[in-house]
Amino acid sequence: MIKLKFVKRTHNNLRWRILSFFIALVSSLLVSGLLMASVGQNAFEAFWALFEGAFMGQEAIMDTLLRATPLIFTGLATVVAFRARIWSIGQEGQLVMGAIFAYGASVIFSGLPSIVLIPLVIIAGFMGGALLGGFCGWLKYRFKVDEVISTVMLNYIVGYFLTYLLSGPWRSKGSYYLQTEEVVKHALYPVLMEEYQLHIGFLVAIVTTVFMYFLIRKTSLGYDIKALGMNPTAFRYKGANIPKMFVLVMMISGGVAALAGTGELLGVHGRLNMDISLGLGFTGIIVAMIGGLTSIGTFFAAFLFGGLVNGGYVMQVMTGVPLSMVYATQAIILLFFLCSSLLSKYRIKKVTDND
Amino acid sequence: MEALLKVEKLTKRFEWVVANDAISFDIQKGEIHCLLGENGAGKSTLAECIYGYYQPDQGDIYFDGTKIDYRSPRDAIKSGIGMVHQHFVLVPPASVIENVIVGTAGAPFLLDFKGTEKKLKQLCQNYNVDLDPHTKIWDLSVGQQQWVEILKALYLDAKLLILDEPTAVLTPQESEQLFKILRKMTADGISIILITHKLNEVMQSDRVTVLRKGKRVDTVITKNYSKNELTNLMVGREVILDVKKDNLPLGASMLRLEGVNLRDEWNPHVLDDISFTVHKNEIIGIAGVAGNGQKELFEVLVGVTTPDTGKVFLDDEDITHMNPADIIKRGVGHIPQDRYLEGLLEEFSVADNLILGSQHDSCFKKGPFLDQSKIATYAEKCTAEYEILTPSIKTQVDHLSGGNAQKIILARELWQSSKVLLANRPTRGLDVGVIEYVHRQLLKKRSEGYAIILISEELEDLFNLTDRIVVMYKGKVMGDFKTEAAKIEEIGLLMAGK
Numbered sequence: 001m002i003k004l005k006f007v008k009r010t011h012n013n014l015r016w017r018i019l020s021f022f023i024a025l026v027s028s029l030l031v032s033g034l035l036m037a038s039v040g041q042n043a044f045e046a047f048w049a050l051f052e053g054a055f056m057g058q059e060a061i062m063d064t065l066l067r068a069t070p071l072i073f074t075g076l077a078t079v080v081a082f083r084a085r086i087w088s089i090g091q092e093g094q095l096v097m098g099a100i101f102a103y104g105a106s107v108i109f110s111g112l113p114s115i116v117l118i119p120l121v122i123i124a125g126f127m128g129g130a131l132l133g134g135f136c137g138w139l140k141y142r143f144k145v146d147e148v149i150s151t152v153m154l155n156y157i158v159g160y161f162l163t164y165l166l167s168g169p170w171r172s173k174g175s176y177y178l179q180t181e182e183v184v185k186h187a188l189y190p191v192l193m194e195e196y197q198l199h200i201g202f203l204v205a206i207v208t209t210v211f212m213y214f215l216i217r218k219t220s221l222g223y224d225i226k227a228l229g230m231n232p233t234a235f236r237y238k239g240a241n242i243p244k245m246f247v248l249v250m251m252i253s254g255g256v257a258a259l260a261g262t263g264e265l266l267g268v269h270g271r272l273n274m275d276i277s278l279g280l281g282f283t284g285i286i287v288a289m290i291g292g293l294t295s296i297g298t299f300f301a302a303f304l305f306g307g308l309v310n311g312g313y314v315m316q317v318m319t320g321v322p323l324s325m326v327y328a329t330q331a332i333i334l335l336f337f338l339c340s341s342l343l344s345k346y347r348i349k350k351v352t353d354n355d
Numbered sequence: 356m357e358a359l360l361k362v363e364k365l366t367k368r369f370e371w372v373v374a375n376d377a378i379s380f381d382i383q384k385g386e387i388h389c390l391l392g393e394n395g396a397g398k399s400t401l402a403e404c405i406y407g408y409y410q411p412d413q414g415d416i417y418f419d420g421t422k423i424d425y426r427s428p429r430d431a432i433k434s435g436i437g438m439v440h441q442h443f444v445l446v447p448p449a450s451v452i453e454n455v456i457v458g459t460a461g462a463p464f465l466l467d468f469k470g471t472e473k474k475l476k477q478l479c480q481n482y483n484v485d486l487d488p489h490t491k492i493w494d495l496s497v498g499q500q501q502w503v504e505i506l507k508a509l510y511l512d513a514k515l516l517i518l519d520e521p522t523a524v525l526t527p528q529e530s531e532q533l534f535k536i537l538r539k540m541t542a543d544g545i546s547i548i549l550i551t552h553k554l555n556e557v558m559q560s561d562r563v564t565v566l567r568k569g570k571r572v573d574t575v576i577t578k579n580y581s582k583n584e585l586t587n588l589m590v591g592r593e594v595i596l597d598v599k600k601d602n603l604p605l606g607a608s609m610l611r612l613e614g615v616n617l618r619d620e621w622n623p624h625v626l627d628d629i630s631f632t633v634h635k636n637e638i639i640g641i642a643g644v645a646g647n648g649q650k651e652l653f654e655v656l657v658g659v660t661t662p663d664t665g666k667v668f669l670d671d672e673d674i675t676h677m678n679p680a681d682i683i684k685r686g687v688g689h690i691p692q693d694r695y696l697e698g699l700l701e702e703f704s705v706a707d708n709l710i711l712g713s714q715h716d717s718c719f720k721k722g723p724f725l726d727q728s729k730i731a732t733y734a735e736k737c738t739a740e741y742e743i744l745t746p747s748i749k750t751q752v753d754h755l756s757g758g759n760a761q762k763i764i765l766a767r768e769l770w771q772s773s774k775v776l777l778a779n780r781p782t783r784g785l786d787v788g789v790i791e792y793v794h795r796q797l798l799k800k801r802s803e804g805y806a807i808i809l810i811s812e813e814l815e816d817l818f819n820l821t822d823r824i825v826v827m828y829k830g831k832v833m834g835d836f837k838t839e840a841a842k843i844e845e846i847g848l849l850m851a852g853k
Contacts, residue, residue, distance in 0.1 A: 007370070241678070
């Protein structure tokens with residue numbers, strides 16, 4: 001019997017990284033297909049509908065980018081935190097805070113013209129997430145509260161806070177649903193092209209991606225973030241203020257995640273309601289992991305996942321396969337990706353008599 | 356006389372690295388045989404092949420006349436080969452007798468404590484060691500723990516005992532005691548393989564096999580050779596063992612500790628009333644077995660830890676409560692004990708590690724961005740000056756050898772510091788050539804007016820390089836001597852707390 005073993009590679013192999021990504025993609029599509037077939041669906045038809053709906057034609061691409069936009073933000077938020085080995089799972093709550101703060105600002109400053117109001121609302125949204133994230137960073141420094149616990153718990157707290165706002169002080173008068181009044185028209189994100197829903201939030205996402213890229217790759221703050229993640233002990237010996245770093249990184253992460261909420265509010269829903277998120281925060285984590293925790297990688301992974309969701313809607317309409325299949329596929333991709341990324345770190349070798 | 360152990364053309368490879376290259380040698384009955392070589396020469400690998408932990412790729416081993424093919428140390432132990440490693444494999448909360456019995460092949464289900472106790476007591480008596488077999492390991496000193504490791508082998512009737520760097524953790528007196536025991540063992544017919552790079556110990560052996568880069572250079576009778584000659588064999592060229600220390604007038608007081616106390620959850624005396632002064636143009640050596648507060652002392656000086664009581668002054672400024680960033684700004688450099696854990700960012704490049712600590716300095720920045728060309732220029736300069744062997748300044752430091760990684764820390768700290776240098780075992784695990792280099796750099800900075808504290812377990816280095824020696828034991832300063840007047844026996848006793 002042939003026995004195999006893993007041997008660590010000496011150099012990070014880009015070729016294998018890309019190859020392992022495609023292996024993961026193909027494997028997960030196969031498994032998803034099997035899943036579909038097991039309940040009597042035609043996997044080929046379904047996948048083709050999904051692919052068509054996601055990437056074929058201008059309308060498809062526009063809608064895919066629309067779905068990708070919030071994932072770019074939550075993905076980038078994850079990248080900056082995870083690079084510092086701060087395991088923030090709070091993108092969901094930060095996103096909601098971004099929407100809440102943005103809505104509040106749009107009401108308070110509604111008198112201002114668009115050109116001032118929109119940037120103001122964006123900044124307000126960012127601040128909402130930054131405060132939430134920074135608070136978790138502070139909890140870690142001051143009380144040694146594990147960031148996984150604090151961020152996840154605050155997700156729930158923020159969710160309940162939203163419910164409170166929507167059923168109480170911010171509730172739209174006379175409305176049956178839990179939602180606010182519509183956001184004033186001149187605070188809404190304008191669309192990029194008349195026929196499609198894709199809004200300037202996508203441009204904000206591009207700017208944020210570029211900003212993150214430069215921040216992490218080229219600045220001394222980026223150096224600090226990476227050093228914090230790599231070896232906080234040595235970093236501390238060489239003068240780092242670790243508590244300050246926790247708070248700062250979490251503020252940046254929270255603020256960027258919040259921009260996803262701001263975009264969903266001002267570009268998609270037009271009012272604050274309970275559906276403002278639906279898992280965009282958590283999906284952002286998957287997107288960031290698949291993007292290799294890099295800004296550019298996350299951007300493309302978000303595009304892929306946006307395509308899955310967009311195409312999923314089409315698939316549902318055309319073939320009756322439910323949208324939840326897409327969410328299952330997203331999770332399957334992550335699992336396969338994690339396994340196959342092993343290939344880029346290790347070689348498989350036969351065990352010989354020498355060992 | 357028939358050799359007890361015969362190794363013929365043993366070759367062992369790891370991937371593309373040839374750790375042992377067709378090595379042949381033999382061990383006679385009742386001799387102390389040293390395996391001498393620099394780090395990476397292949398001594399430990401060779402020993403592990405004999406002990407059955409590794410299987411050689413080529414070559415044969417004969418033990419007591421029979422060709423052997425050990426699949427694991429269990430087979431080696433059964434034949435009568437024992438090994439004591441650098442890091443002990445004892446269970447601290449268990450007693451001596453429990454540690455000896457655990458894992459003994461063929462032990463009956465109902466363990467025979469009485470019989471074992473009798474045999475252990477006899478062995479201890481035989482070798483003049485006073486040890487109650489029911490003592491818990493964590494109540495024993497390091498030297499006593501090492502004896503328990505040896506006991507394990509003797510209990511199983513070892514005919515050949517391999518010791519890997521045994522005196523790394525012992526005081527001079529404990530080392531002496533160990534060698535007395537080893538001599539008694541050889542008188543009883545047991546052979547000893549001693550893996551070491553310490554020449555003092557080598558000189559106490561009967562024969563030496565010198566390894567260099569995986570190959571056997573020669574096997575010689577120790578008493579026919581001098582230390583220098585053996586070092587030349589080990590390194591392959593002339594090496595100056597003693598660096599010259601200039602006679603310098605003592606400068607002004609630079610670093611002063613007054614009554615520094617530190618405690619933690621388990622130990623009320625991590626640092627116990629430490630007071631001493633370091634002057635410019637001076638190197639103070641801190642002698643002591645590792646784990647007696649030396650590392651924590653540096654953590655206080657660097658600013659990572661704040662003492663509970665007491666004060667620290669740098670150039671007459673109170674830095675007791677200052678953070679590391681500010682202390683570094685005031686010209687303090689630190690070469691940490693564990694180069695990867697405390698001093699380097701493993702997956703960062705050589706260049707990025709060289710700027711760790713100065714990444715916010717304006718000389719390396721262009722606005723908010725890091726100025727890569729200025730960093731590269733600086734990194735190239737360091738690499739050339741300190742002869743750091745690396746394919747490029749962009750190489751990840753975990754691809755470099757330990758010696759070169761250490762040089763990165765050295766280059767960085769010497770560049771960033773201007774007044775004080777705290778060096779914690781800076782030459783641990785380094786080759787003779789690099790050790791020589793580090794020592795020269797320390798003396799150079801001393802001449803330039805630095806105040807230097809050197810923590811080292813190698814008393815020979817302390818005597819060569821320092822102006823004063825401070826002995827630490829259980830967090831306390833046991834003695835503070837001028838090096839010229841210090842006696843090694845006295846220091847050794849103080850290191851053990853007497």
